[in-house]
Amino acid sequence: MTSAERALQELRELILGGGLAPGARLGEVELAERLGVSRTPVREALSRLAAEGLVEISPNRGARVATWTVAELEGVFDLRMSLEPQLTGFAVPNASAADVAELHELAHRMVQVGSPGPRQDLDALVPLNRAFHDRLVALAGHPTLATALAAAIHPPIVRRNFSAYDAESLRRSLAHHLEIVAALRAGDARWARAVMTAHISNARAVMVRAATAGTTQDPTDEEAS
Amino acid sequence: MTSAERALQELRELILGGGLAPGARLGEVELAERLGVSRTPVREALSRLAAEGLVEISPNRGARVATWTVAELEGVFDLRMSLEPQLTGFAVPNASAADVAELHELAHRMVQVGSPGPRQDLDALVPLNRAFHDRLVALAGHPTLATALAAAIHPPIVRRNFSAYDAESLRRSLAHHLEIVAALRAGDARWARAVMTAHISNARAVMVRAATAGTTQDPTDEEAS
DNA sequence: ACCCCTACGTTTGCACACAATCTTCGAGGG
DNA sequence: CCCTCGAAGATTGTGTGCAAACGTAGGGGT
Structure with a gap:
């Protein structure tokens, strides 16, 4: 299994399990060292999570856990x-x-x-x-x-x-x-x-x-x- | 606009417009030089297109334009x-x-x-x-x-x-x-x-x-x- | 006292380099 | 003649460095 997949699943679990509150900031370096990988797979995971609707990405402003009205x-x-x-x-x-x-x-x-x-x-x-x-x-x-x-x-x-x-x-x-x-x-x-x-x-x-x-x-x- | 977004839109147009036949191989380097960017934004674009269902990615085997039965x-x-x-x-x-x-x-x-x-x-x-x-x-x-x-x-x-x-x-x-x-x-x-x-x-x-x-x-x- | 402008620190975006894996082509043995 | 094994080439996966953009704090001007 690739590191990107691991990061993806772990982040998903973290968000769905409540470990990361909606609206929480998702810094790439912070997640990278938290998951023990480089920023690259973290970026890929965040991108895919954004496609799933679990996180929201603003250009040049980073990712946050999605919130819902x-x-x-x-x-x-x-x-x-x-x-x-x-x-x-x-x-x-x-x-x-x-x-x-x-x-x-x-x-x-x-x-x-x-x-x-x-x-x-x-x-x-x-x-x-x-x-x-x-x-x-x-x-x-x-x-x-x-x-x-x-x-x-x-x-x-x-x-x-x-x-x-x-x-x-x-x-x-x-x-x-x-x-x-x-x-x-x-x-x-x-x-x-x-x-x-x-x-x-x-x-x-x-x-x-x-x-x-x-x-x-x-x-x-x-x-x- | 970021390079990744440009790559994403251009690839989407290419696929939807028929420029790339279903099942066609999508090599990262080929797309990168075709779009005039590095492999990194191409990877991100492919990842998001995969989430949209337009391309299919097999681990270590690259991406292909999705086919539908x-x-x-x-x-x-x-x-x-x-x-x-x-x-x-x-x-x-x-x-x-x-x-x-x-x-x-x-x-x-x-x-x-x-x-x-x-x-x-x-x-x-x-x-x-x-x-x-x-x-x-x-x-x-x-x-x-x-x-x-x-x-x-x-x-x-x-x-x-x-x-x-x-x-x-x-x-x-x-x-x-x-x-x-x-x-x-x-x-x-x-x-x-x-x-x-x-x-x-x-x-x-x-x-x-x-x-x-x-x-x-x-x-x-x-x-x- | 308030507003605007500027400079700094932080973070993302991108490119490049190396490592791991897969595919392909060829040689040897059954 | 076919199958298996092996090595070379190519491609993907990942780490790291640098440049650009954003947010913020501080100083000067009105």
């Missing part, structure tokens, strides 16, 4: 609403019994882990949720739609923890997963599309509310001198 | 079918009388230029068509959807001349533009969406037919020694 966040959800139900519908005829069982397993574990109580673990929900949606997208067998969706989803995933969900919305979200599995088992593409549309609408409401409320979060740079 | 072409049209009607619908409430007049003017000129006869000029149709669709997308006021659409449309635009259209399909396409304007004037988003869906379905049928028939086109590299 509420309007842009809503735009992303519009896009998801256009694509994910479609992908889910495509997945229906391709789902084997084994696939359905696997998805059911994932949805079931999400209910166990996500239900309120002493065993609730919202952080464990994130990889399960991701696995569920990724599996579904893979089943659709539609690389073009999948790529467009992935490009759109990446940015707002930054704060993609489930802490923003209130109990009611979370319960709905978990139920949706199970219902999607049911629709797959029934071979009903229209049903699956409808549930996915509802699923994203629910998520949109939660995220927009969180973003609107959390406008007060620190926009400070990480300029610890 | 018929299946991928159909995938792109699936994506357009998901996004463009949506964008057209969003444009409806934002369209002022002046906007409608402008779009009507464009659609009318396309009919004049595109109708069979001695004054037919298929090449002149391309910029008009592009202006029409761009105007419509701009009216939607939805940067996120617009960006996703633009990213998807770029690749297959390579052969985006209207020579593939038979008389019947071309007449339909021109009529669609006028009908979309009518829907805008009526303020009927559902109507506009439906016509746009039909418009893209028509285009899909034409392009897929052309791609299937034209599989015999030369896959030769430009290895002029």
Whole structure:
């Protein structure tokens, strides 16, 4: 694996994992020594991340972690609403019994882990949720739609923890997963599309509310001198 | 403007304009001296073009102009079918009388230029068509959807001349533009969406037919020694 | 007291050089 | 005659140095 790829993945992880706050300055030399490589692969990584929409580059002024307004966040959800139900519908005829069982397993574990109580673990929900949606997208067998969706989803995933969900919305979200599995088992593409549309609408409401409320979060740079 | 940007735009023009055939090898040194810059900005341009999907990069094996199978072409049209009607619908409430007049003017000129006869000029149709669709997308006021659409449309635009259209399909396409304007004037988003869906379905049928028939086109590299 | 202009430090943009990898061509053995 | 192995050439990947542009602080002028 090349150094540029390593830098790319590491930076992506850092941004998506919250290690770098939105708006934070990304100096080339700082990142270079932080990742143990030269500036060249760092530049390449930053360029590609800019193409993905994770960082913003101003000529001669360097790169910063991208920030998103509420309007842009809503735009992303519009896009998801256009694509994910479609992908889910495509997945229906391709789902084997084994696939359905696997998805059911994932949805079931999400209910166990996500239900309120002493065993609730919202952080464990994130990889399960991701696995569920990724599996579904893979089943659709539609690389073009999948790529467009992935490009759109990446940015707002930054704060993609489930802490923003209130109990009611979370319960709905978990139920949706199970219902999607049911629709797959029934071979009903229209049903699956409808549930996915509802699923994203629910998520949109939660995220927009969180973003609107959390406008007060620190926009400070990480300029610890 | 930076050298990397110049290289990016020039390469894009070269690929989209047909100056570089799909599958053609893109040597860094060759491009560098062809554009009069060093390898560094060329590398950056190639990297970004790869992110756009116009070129494909294999590690240690260089870059080539991207190629698309018929299946991928159909995938792109699936994506357009998901996004463009949506964008057209969003444009409806934002369209002022002046906007409608402008779009009507464009659609009318396309009919004049595109109708069979001695004054037919298929090449002149391309910029008009592009202006029409761009105007419509701009009216939607939805940067996120617009960006996703633009990213998807770029690749297959390579052969985006209207020579593939038979008389019947071309007449339909021109009529669609006028009908979309009518829907805008009526303020009927559902109507506009439906016509746009039909418009893209028509285009899909034409392009897929052309791609299937034209599989015999030369896959030769430009290895002029 | 406020504004503008200038000089400095920092950072990015680009070019060049070296190292690592892949491809190709040729020779030897089976 | 074909296959395998090896070396040379070419190409990509990465590090480093230099020049240009930007941001900022300080001094002079109005």
